[in-house]
Amino acid sequence: MGKLIPLSLRVAYLNLLRNRRRSLLSVFIITIAVFALTCAGGFGLYTYDSLKESTARDTGHITVSQPGFFEQDEDTPLENGLSDAQAISKLILANEEVRGVQPRIEFTGLISNGTKSTIFVGSGVNDREFDMKGPFLDVRAGKTLSSIHSSRYNPAEPEVMLGVELAKNLKVAVGDWVTLLATTSDGALNAFDFKVQGIYSTGVPELDKRQLYLHIQSAQELLVSSKVSTLSVFLFETEKTAQIQSWISHQLSNVVLEQPIELTPWQDRAFFYTKVKDLYDRIFGIMGAVMALVVFVALFNTMTMSVTERTREIGTLSALGTYPSDIVYGFVREAGLLALIGALVGGFLSAATSALLFVVDIQMPPPPGRSDGYPLNVYFSFELLAICAVGVIAICISAAWLSARKGVNKPITEALAYV
Amino acid sequence: MLTFSQIFKEYQLGQQKVTALKGVDGEIAQGEMVALCGPSGSGKSTLLNVLGLLDMDYQGRVEIGGVPYPKNPRLAAQYRRSQFGFVFQRFNLIPVMTAWENVAYPLMLNGDSLAQQRAKAYEILEQVGLAEFADHRPDNLSGGQQQRVAIARALVHSPQLVIADEPTASLDSHTANVVIELMKTLGHSLGTTFIVATHDPRMSVQCDRTIELVDGQMHKGQMKWAS
Numbered sequence: 001m002g003k004l005i006p007l008s009l010r011v012a013y014l015n016l017l018r019n020r021r022r023s024l025l026s027v028f029i030i031t032i033a034v035f036a037l038t039c040a041g042g043f044g045l046y047t048y049d050s051l052k053e054s055t056a057r058d059t060g061h062i063t064v065s066q067p068g069f070f071e072q073d074e075d076t077p078l079e080n081g082l083s084d085a086q087a088i089s090k091l092i093l094a095n096e097e098v099r100g101v102q103p104r105i106e107f108t109g110l111i112s113n114g115t116k117s118t119i120f121v122g123s124g125v126n127d128r129e130f131d132m133k134g135p136f137l138d139v140r141a142g143k144t145l146s147s148i149h150s151s152r153y154n155p156a157e158p159e160v161m162l163g164v165e166l167a168k169n170l171k172v173a174v175g176d177w178v179t180l181l182a183t184t185s186d187g188a189l190n191a192f193d194f195k196v197q198g199i200y201s202t203g204v205p206e207l208d209k210r211q212l213y214l215h216i217q218s219a220q221e222l223l224v225s226s227k228v229s230t231l232s233v234f235l236f237e238t239e240k241t242a243q244i245q246s247w248i249s250h251q252l253s254n255v256v257l258e259q260p261i262e263l264t265p266w267q268d269r270a271f272f273y274t275k276v277k278d279l280y281d282r283i284f285g286i287m288g289a290v291m292a293l294v295v296f297v298a299l300f301n302t303m304t305m306s307v308t309e310r311t312r313e314i315g316t317l318s319a320l321g322t323y324p325s326d327i328v329y330g331f332v333r334e335a336g337l338l339a340l341i342g343a344l345v346g347g348f349l350s351a352a353t354s355a356l357l358f359v360v361d362i363q364m365p366p367p368p369g370r371s372d373g374y375p376l377n378v379y380f381s382f383e384l385l386a387i388c389a390v391g392v393i394a395i396c397i398s399a400a401w402l403s404a405r406k407g408v409n410k411p412i413t414e415a416l417a418y419v
Numbered sequence: 420m421l422t423f424s425q426i427f428k429e430y431q432l433g434q435q436k437v438t439a440l441k442g443v444d445g446e447i448a449q450g451e452m453v454a455l456c457g458p459s460g461s462g463k464s465t466l467l468n469v470l471g472l473l474d475m476d477y478q479g480r481v482e483i484g485g486v487p488y489p490k491n492p493r494l495a496a497q498y499r500r501s502q503f504g505f506v507f508q509r510f511n512l513i514p515v516m517t518a519w520e521n522v523a524y525p526l527m528l529n530g531d532s533l534a535q536q537r538a539k540a541y542e543i544l545e546q547v548g549l550a551e552f553a554d555h556r557p558d559n560l561s562g563g564q565q566q567r568v569a570i571a572r573a574l575v576h577s578p579q580l581v582i583a584d585e586p587t588a589s590l591d592s593h594t595a596n597v598v599i600e601l602m603k604t605l606g607h608s609l610g611t612t613f614i615v616a617t618h619d620p621r622m623s624v625q626c627d628r629t630i631e632l633v634d635g636q637m638h639k640g641q642m643k644w645a646s
Binding site for chain 2: 324411413
């Protein structure tokens with residue numbers, strides 16, 4: 001077996017064994033650094049991925065609206081709404097990468113239980129919205145909105161879903177009736193009674209105090225308009241957002257519409273995602289720099305001690321005609337080997353931790369502004385491990401090169417006389 | 420033929436300048452075994468370092484086979500690996516390499532294939548009587564065995580010149596005799612020049628000639644032929 005390994009590598013390995021405790025300590029430090037960086041990075045990747053998916057599920061991957069919809073306030077409901085929603089939906093649904101197109105009406109008004117009134121933020125959606133978004137709502141009581149085409153749906157009993165805090169504030173439960181009062185699109189006041197179909201939590205207390213869902217047809221009747229605020233386009237794969245956006249843009253440019261159209265990808269609406277990513281990137285950047293410094297100092301110390309202890313050996317190798325650069329490479333190989341072993345062990349521990357966290361349910365406390373915690377997961381990424389390993393190897397090699405270069409610059413006669 | 424003329428060497432020792440060699444001249448014929456003797460501080464190690472190209476910071480001229488010694492460190496390293504061999508007082512074997520790998524090291528530096536390295540290393544280990552210890556590491560060998568490995572390493576690539584610094588100083592008298600005999604026999608059979616710095620009279624007696632240094636100068640009156 002030993003004969004299959006190149007002599008240079010075997011010598012590097014055997015040199016590391018000359019002071020096992022010191023080599024083990026170096027490997028341990030490198031392992032901790034790689035483990036910490038890959039775990040922290042893996043947690044970041046999981047967080048980014050979760051927030052990305054949650055944002056894309058919430059807003060849709062692409063939002064179709066009038067230009068400037070998100071920047072301009074409406075004087076009356078649906079003033080900036082879309083008139084051609086059905087035609088646009090049909091056109092977009094022709095693409096097989098599109099999972100669905102959901103119309104939405106965003107409006108505000110007053111909700112009353114007969115004795116008490118409060119402000120609400122309403123979303124008119126169709127019943128497929130809840131299937132499309134996945135388990136983004138925690139339904140605490142009752143059910144989600146029924147399909148208006150279903151036999152169970154009674155048009156005489158229009159449905160509404162209330163945020164848990166809003167329901168609590170109004171002291172209503174599933175099956176109770178509430179009245180929604182809103183300004184119509186032409187500025188008049190209109191009110192309808194709705195039966196509470198479900199009570200849910202979004203995980204954000206501020207939203208739970210104000211938010212409600214109702215059928216888009218009910219919202220259109222309440223607001224006396226056939227328009228919708230936006231169309232949310234849901235895709236099968238988030239990565240194809242830019243490609244499909246370009247395709248939709250091209251398709252829409254070939255048809256005549258009543259209004260100009262703007263397409264907004266999910267990233268432009270993902271304010272929380274962007275801020276969290278910026279924050280985490282900086283935290284991990286600083287952590288990486290600190291780890292790099294620790295590894296550098298540890299390895300520089302190890303290699304300097306090793307070079308000092310082997311000064312006479314360096315002198316012998318030089319006397320025999322070994323070039324200084326070859327002697328330096330010998331030490332660099334040793335540091336590279338330490339780094340490689342440390343990176344492999346660190347990577348293995350990181351992978352094991354990642355696997356363990358998929359099995360063991362550890363809950364993180366709720367983030368600021370949220371009411372629910374989330375499971376602690378760490379993604380294991382080979383790409384991240386490769387980046388960490390290359391970084392650590394580069395740091396170790398630099399440390400070894402610096403310390404060994406100093407050692408080989410000593411005159412041969414002095415090195416040979418070193419005791 | 421190794422010739423050296425007007426070799427001056429100065430050291431800076433603290434604030435003082437010490438002149439270690441004061442215009443040393445000499446000639447050593449190819450295949451000759453020369454002992455370099457003298458009391459401590461006489462400059463024999465300094466001269467040995469100059470002649471072995473381990474120290475290039477000197478004044479004067481050294482030639483081997485009519486070719487001046489290089490002053491460029493890289494060329495000097497090439498010279499040492501191809502033309503010179505070294506035997507040190509404390510053997511200076513590479514502890515993580517086996518005996519044959521230590522012996523093969525100069526061959527590796529000179530670009531021999533692994534098969535050639537192995538064959539030549541085993542052959543010379545056979546000549547020094549250590550073939551059965553070829554796969555042993557230095558810490559598993561006695562002092563005498565280690566020095567024989569060092570001699571094998573110094574001669575394996577058939578150098579023109581072997582520089583030996585007190586090769587018997589760390590050995591008992593019996594082992595020292597074995598090592599001296601080995602150096603002499605192998606040196607003569609290979610036609611290799613040996614320059615041996617020594618305090619050991621047994622060593623100097625075995626050499627073809629002795630150069631004695633006193634206070635950095637050659638003590639011509641004491642120069643003698645061994646046999």
